[in-house]
Amino acid sequence: MDQSDLKAPTWQFSERARKLTSSAIREILKVTERPEVISFAGGLPSPATFPAERMREAADRILRDTPAAALQYSATEGYAPLREWIAQRYSVNGAQIRPTQVLITTGSQQALDLLGKVLVNPDSPVLVETPTYLGALQSFSMYEPKYVQVATDEQGLIPSALTPELTADARLLYSQPNFQNPTGRRLPLERRMALAEFAKTAPFPVIEDDPYGALDYAGEPLPTMLSMAPDHIVYLGSFSKVLAPGLRVGFIIAPEELIFKLVQAKQATDLHTPSFTQRIVHEVIKDGFLDTHVPTIRELYRDQCQAMLASLERYMPEGVSWNRPEGGMFIWVTLPAQIDTMKLLEEAVAQNVAFVPGAPFFADKAQNNTLRLSFVTVPPAKIDEGVSRIAALIRAKV
Amino acid sequence: MDQSDLKAPTWQFSERARKLTSSAIREILKVTERPEVISFAGGLPSPATFPAERMREAADRILRDTPAAALQYSATEGYAPLREWIAQRYSVNGAQIRPTQVLITTGSQQALDLLGKVLVNPDSPVLVETPTYLGALQSFSMYEPKYVQVATDEQGLIPSALTPELTADARLLYSQPNFQNPTGRRLPLERRMALAEFAKTAPFPVIEDDPYGALDYAGEPLPTMLSMAPDHIVYLGSFSKVLAPGLRVGFIIAPEELIFKLVQAKQATDLHTPSFTQRIVHEVIKDGFLDTHVPTIRELYRDQCQAMLASLERYMPEGVSWNRPEGGMFIWVTLPAQIDTMKLLEEAVAQNVAFVPGAPFFADKAQNNTLRLSFVTVPPAKIDEGVSRIAALIRAKV
Numbered sequence: 001m002d003q004s005d006l007k008a009p010t011w012q013f014s015e016r017a018r019k020l021t022s023s024a025i026r027e028i029l030k031v032t033e034r035p036e037v038i039s040f041a042g043g044l045p046s047p048a049t050f051p052a053e054r055m056r057e058a059a060d061r062i063l064r065d066t067p068a069a070a071l072q073y074s075a076t077e078g079y080a081p082l083r084e085w086i087a088q089r090y091s092v093n094g095a096q097i098r099p100t101q102v103l104i105t106t107g108s109q110q111a112l113d114l115l116g117k118v119l120v121n122p123d124s125p126v127l128v129e130t131p132t133y134l135g136a137l138q139s140f141s142m143y144e145p146k147y148v149q150v151a152t153d154e155q156g157l158i159p160s161a162l163t164p165e166l167t168a169d170a171r172l173l174y175s176q177p178n179f180q181n182p183t184g185r186r187l188p189l190e191r192r193m194a195l196a197e198f199a200k201t202a203p204f205p206v207i208e209d210d211p212y213g214a215l216d217y218a219g220e221p222l223p224t225m226l227s228m229a230p231d232h233i234v235y236l237g238s239f240s241k242v243l244a245p246g247l248r249v250g251f252i253i254a255p256e257e258l259i260f261k262l263v264q265a266k267q268a269t270d271l272h273t274p275s276f277t278q279r280i281v282h283e284v285i286k287d288g289f290l291d292t293h294v295p296t297i298r299e300l301y302r303d304q305c306q307a308m309l310a311s312l313e314r315y316m317p318e319g320v321s322w323n324r325p326e327g328g329m330f331i332w333v334t335l336p337a338q339i340d341t342m343k344l345l346e347e348a349v350a351q352n353v354a355f356v357p358g359a360p361f362f363a364d365k366a367q368n369n370t371l372r373l374s375f376v377t378v379p380p381a382k383i384d385e386g387v388s389r390i391a392a393l394i395r396a397k398v
Numbered sequence: 399m400d401q402s403d404l405k406a407p408t409w410q411f412s413e414r415a416r417k418l419t420s421s422a423i424r425e426i427l428k429v430t431e432r433p434e435v436i437s438f439a440g441g442l443p444s445p446a447t448f449p450a451e452r453m454r455e456a457a458d459r460i461l462r463d464t465p466a467a468a469l470q471y472s473a474t475e476g477y478a479p480l481r482e483w484i485a486q487r488y489s490v491n492g493a494q495i496r497p498t499q500v501l502i503t504t505g506s507q508q509a510l511d512l513l514g515k516v517l518v519n520p521d522s523p524v525l526v527e528t529p530t531y532l533g534a535l536q537s538f539s540m541y542e543p544k545y546v547q548v549a550t551d552e553q554g555l556i557p558s559a560l561t562p563e564l565t566a567d568a569r570l571l572y573s574q575p576n577f578q579n580p581t582g583r584r585l586p587l588e589r590r591m592a593l594a595e596f597a598k599t600a601p602f603p604v605i606e607d608d609p610y611g612a613l614d615y616a617g618e619p620l621p622t623m624l625s626m627a628p629d630h631i632v633y634l635g636s637f638s639k640v641l642a643p644g645l646r647v648g649f650i651i652a653p654e655e656l657i658f659k660l661v662q663a664k665q666a667t668d669l670h671t672p673s674f675t676q677r678i679v680h681e682v683i684k685d686g687f688l689d690t691h692v693p694t695i696r697e698l699y700r701d702q703c704q705a706m707l708a709s710l711e712r713y714m715p716e717g718v719s720w721n722r723p724e725g726g727m728f729i730w731v732t733l734p735a736q737i738d739t740m741k742l743l744e745e746a747v748a749q750n751v752a753f754v755p756g757a758p759f760f761a762d763k764a765q766n767n768t769l770r771l772s773f774v775t776v777p778p779a780k781i782d783e784g785v786s787r788i789a790a791l792i793r794a795k796v
Contacts, residue, residue, distance in 0.1 A: 011603055012602070013517060020663065045470075063453055067445075072448075073442050117412065143412070245469070246469040246673035267536065269508065270507050270511065271507045274645055
């Protein structure tokens with residue numbers, strides 16, 4: 001649909017809506033729906049990992065045994081047994097998480113929207129990594145913040161960059177310490193400890209967004225910042241990457257004072273996350289299912305990551321660099337400075353291969369020679385073919 | 399949870415969050431969870447009307463036949479067959495609704511949030527009925543509008559009250575023409591026609607929020623304003639009252655120019671409504687199920703409405719008046735001017751009976767001697783007992 005074709009009423013949009021532009025990723029995803037395209041663009045988990053049969057059994061039991069409750073309006077805070085499960089799951093390393101610290105959200109994306117809603121005024125400084133998750137930028141932008149980029153290196157956010165000058169008047173710091181989208185980087189233990197210490201005295205919350213934490217290939221997760229500062233970190237979790245994203249069930253763990261406001265905001269936003277999907281998640285996971293299921297996802301993704309790394313090694317010319325992720329779904333590739341990956345994408349799509357250009361992941365001063373590759377939904381043979389096509393396009397430019 | 403008990407970080411909330419106060423309805427609903435309370439307070443549909451077995455079969459078929467699609471991320475606009483079903487369903491009386499005019503939302507409440515997001519700036523005038531739906535006030539208030547109340551009478555909104563002076567600079571007019579929450583009033587045909595004509599030239603959208611339209615007891619619906627001005631009315635629909643609210647599936651029908659912005663805002667808000675619940679709704683309704691199912695809901699609610707009207711007639715003293723709804727879930731009661739229903743509620747709860755005071759439904763200048771009764775979840779014998787208790791409390795005051 002081309003917006004300019006529309007003969008429409010002359011209604012005025014809000015300031016925030018006027019600033020909305022169509023997302024590059026969104027337009028790209030349309031192209032990659034063609035079956036002949038080898039797409040490394042999606043942030044979609046592999047449907048091979050969805051425990052469909054188990055969910056089918058769970059859905060059936062729920063609608064057989066508790067249909068009235070599963071289909072009725074329910075509490076804004078979320079399904080109590082699921083909140084309790086989450087509180088218990090995250091009460092590790094000496095941290096005690098209370099169920100009253102947990103709010104169930106309609107996917108992790110809603111957590112970002114609600115945080116923007118209750119924390120951000122127009123022109124409020126909001127601290128983000130360089131680069132950062134595009135979806136977070138989209139959510140927070142509806143509340144018209146002033147983004148402040150925090151310096152990063154190959155290991156992620158640099159805690160010493162959080163000087164009083166940089167963080168003055170900030171309303172929140174947004175971070176993804178585990179296998180960040182888009183860079184795949186994991187924040188080392190000592191930086192987590194430094195950031196958790198920072199959170200204990202900061203006059204604003206440090207957000208630990210952790211959709212990929214369970215997907216570390218070695219099965220040796222680093223402790224969360226939440227476990228180090230359970231009364232000061234705002235932790236965002238999701239079942240999208242360990243069960244299935246189409247259920248849209250995520251959660252926020254935060255101090256009750258913030259949960260209290262978030263619940264009020266959520267009530268005004270969608271009343272509550274669907275009762276049925278929350279119950280399906282709880283029914284599927286309550287007996288320890290994730291402990292056997294998640295390792296199978298890790299294994300699949302690790303193998304596909306290794307396949308992609310091998311292909312990159314095989315085909316990419318000198319001057320192209322990338323990281324070797326220890327988990328998650330993404331590899332971050334940096335090309336010679338003169339190559340603009342937005343333009344490269346157009347050529348790639350003509351060759352039936354797709355990726356996401358890096359630019360939209362920067363709040364400011366985009367590095368236009370970067371791109372994000374996802375390896376999780378493409379079988380190894382196609383990974384090799386796709387990488388070779390992209391490499392050929394790059395070789396023609398260097 | 400008492401907010402004052404919390405030792406919490408000293409984080410600053412946004413201006414909009416500071417204005418949030420706990421909803422009276424919310425606090426009331428907590429009290430009415432006690433099984434001994436006869437509650438006329440809820441806006442909940444009767445679980446007796448949920449087609450649980452049919453949903454169970456639908457859920458099973460979907461997870462058997464299309465698990466990958468039902469559990470994966472999906473388009474922000476919504477499940478295409480459901481959008482097509484809705485477009486066809488509302489293409490009546492000569493109006494042609496295109497599927498591209500339909501956006502699936504996470505319940506109707508999300509539609510209100512998204513409309514506030516893309517239309518309302520701080521201090522934008524927003525026109526509402528007197529009284530109006532409390533949930534709409536909650537959603538729009540997050541965008542800090544200036545409410546302007548439009549005069550109503552026993553038949554609902556008075557179109558001639560929409561003078562240029564009253565509507566100057568307005569960003570939207572919010573209305574519920576069918577069996578309004580809280581008053582149960584239905585807007586007559588000639589007023590619908592006048593409001594549809596108004597919408598055709600107004601520089602802002604007229605919102606027709608219609609969760610209860612299918613619930614007219616005689617099965618003789620009045621035409622929607624959407625059908626009279628399909629390119630100028632923004633119509634909000636919901637499956638909460640005709641199937642089940644716990645699935646959280648609603649929709650917006652609007653000109654594409656607005657849908658385009660709403661889709662962008664929804665992407666930033668929760669990416670999409672759960673794929674699985676959208677498919678369940680479509681699977682359940684696609685073969686005409688609502689045409690046989692909705693009449694059974696109408697019949698139940700009509701009988702319970704008549705029971706409550708008979709009880710009101712039996713017990714209420716002189717000076718108390720109420721409407722006789724032609725559909726929907728609510729009766730609106732006006733008491734002698736000196737009785738404050740917020741205080742009356744405290745006494746009523748002590749007598750194990752509950753209702754919703756009218757005051758929170760007014761954007762301004764509340765009529766404190768009003769209250770809303772819902773009859774749909776209480777069996778007739780208990781309706782009689784509950785009304786007699788409230789009437790006794792009122793009789794003691796007149």
